[in-house]
Every structure is written in structure tokens, then in C-alpha cells.
Amino acid sequence: SSGETKGIFTPKFEDYQKIYNEIAARLEEKDDYDDGSYGPVLVRLAWHASGTFDKETGTGGSNGATMRFAPEGDHGANAGLVAARDFLEPVKAKYPWITYSDLWILAGVCAIQEMQGPTIPYRPGRSDKDVAACTPDGRLPDASQGNKHLRNIFYRMGFNDQEIVALSGAHALGRCHSTRSGFEGPWTFSPTVVTNEYYKLLLNEKWNWKKWNGPKQLEDKTTKTLMMLPTDMAIVSDKAFKEWAVKYAKDEELFFKDFSNVIVKLFELGVPFAENTEQSKMIFKPTS
């Protein structure tokens, strides 16, 4: 039987699919949040849990769920992610055998698939660590910077230029909140659906600096309702990055394939999986 915390319980695929279904049901039910979905903020939680990885020291990454603790939870980059963590608390209460670190990544996988994104193969095996494993502030990207900063941050995790561009397409989803990051607005007109619109808009729209007293960000010339961060603009101002942005704008299938591969890599950074689990990744069935 599943859901037991005591005794010998080895969760199987079906047990994880149950949790997937539970998260999907909560996404359906709580559709009064933001643009109508907790999906984007769940993706952001999974990314910020993973993106602290440092390949030199092997520290950080999704193994540990150390954002539960004040030092890391209070890092400026993580502002607002308490909404995603709180959304998952009832799921953790119902299925206490799953670790927070596996749950947060499973929620990211579920959110991407339920928002009509590509299939994201999943492996459990993360364990929760204590406060001592919190990573230092400054490992996640700073939106006010440019291409050099992007390379510093993402090369440290072990990504290349193509992967940086593919990961950035996640900004098809969600929005900036002035109360969280200081920035304001969505990147696309469909912030609760995974698409390649981010690249199309970056390349085809004209972007002007927004005139306001908030942090420097860009707005689209046509509707003035969409936004780009300085780091987003680096994806089309840097020659090597731009080549990939053009490919992904032209070919959504290619983007889906590369996005799936790179997000699996991101979600698994620094996780000490048991041997021979590479071949047995779980493919969850979407609910719709």
C-alpha cells in the first residue's frame, strides 16, 4: 500500500503518478491565482531549487530542498516562492513518504506537462538536507545584467550556450511581480501555456526601455503590456545565443525536445542517483 511512512514501503511508478495527479488536480482547482494557474510559480520553484548547483564543489542543486530554511528562502531571488511551497504543503501532508526535494521537482515536471509542454522524464532519489546545506546568496542569475553574467552563472552549473538559450524559453510562462522581484508584467500573451512564443517575441517585436521608476526593463512597442528583462535581451544581442533563439523561434518541436532535455539535466544537477536508474526514468501521464 502507498502513503505509509513506517514499515517497508518502496514507492513505485504508480505511487509517484498519484502524487502527480494530486498536484494536477490542485492546479485545476486553484485557478484563481495570478494568470489562472500556480503552474509557472511551481516551475520557478523547481528551477531555483536546482539552479544553485556549483559543479566545482558539487554543492547546491535540487538535492536537499534547503530553500525551506530562512537563509536561502530569504535570498532576494527566491522572493515569492513561498506561494509555491505553500501550495505543495497539503500534497506533502497527504503523501509524507516523498521528500520535499523530490516533491518540488515532481511539481515542476507536472506543471510543465499540464501546461501543454513536452514530456519531462523524472527520477526520484533526492533527500532533504538540513539548514547547514543552504547555499550562499548570489548563485541564481541577476536580471539586471548581460551575456557575461549569464555565461558565468550557467557555466558554473555545467551548461553551454545552446542550453542557456533553451532554458530561457521558460519565460514563455508566468510573469514578474513588482512585490517580488521589482519587475512587472508577463513575457507572452499566453503565460500559462508552454510555447516558443518567448523567442518569437524577442526576435519579432521592437523592445523599448519602459519609462517608470522601477528597475530597468523593456516593453513591447505594439501593446506595451509585455516585458523583457535585460538578461532576456542578451539572448538576442549576443551572436552565439541568438543563433539558437532563431532556431527555437522557427521550430517549436525542436524547442520542446531541447527544453525537455535541458530541464531534466537542470533538475538532476548534483543528485546522487543510485546506479542504473538512468534507464528507468518515469514518464507521467498528463491528466488532459
Ligand code: DDH
Ligand atoms: Fe526566470 N524570472 N529568470 N527563469 N522565471 C522570473 C520569473 C520566472 C530570471 C529572472 C526572473 C529562468 C531564467 C531566468 C521562470 C523560469 C525560469 C522573474 C520574476 C525574474 C526576475 C519573479 C517575480 O517577480 O515573481 C533570470 C535573470 C534568468 C536568467 O538569467 C536566465 C529559467 C532558466 C527558468 C526555468 O524554469 C528553466 C518562471 C516560470 C517565472 C514565472 C514565475 C511566476 O511566478 O509567474
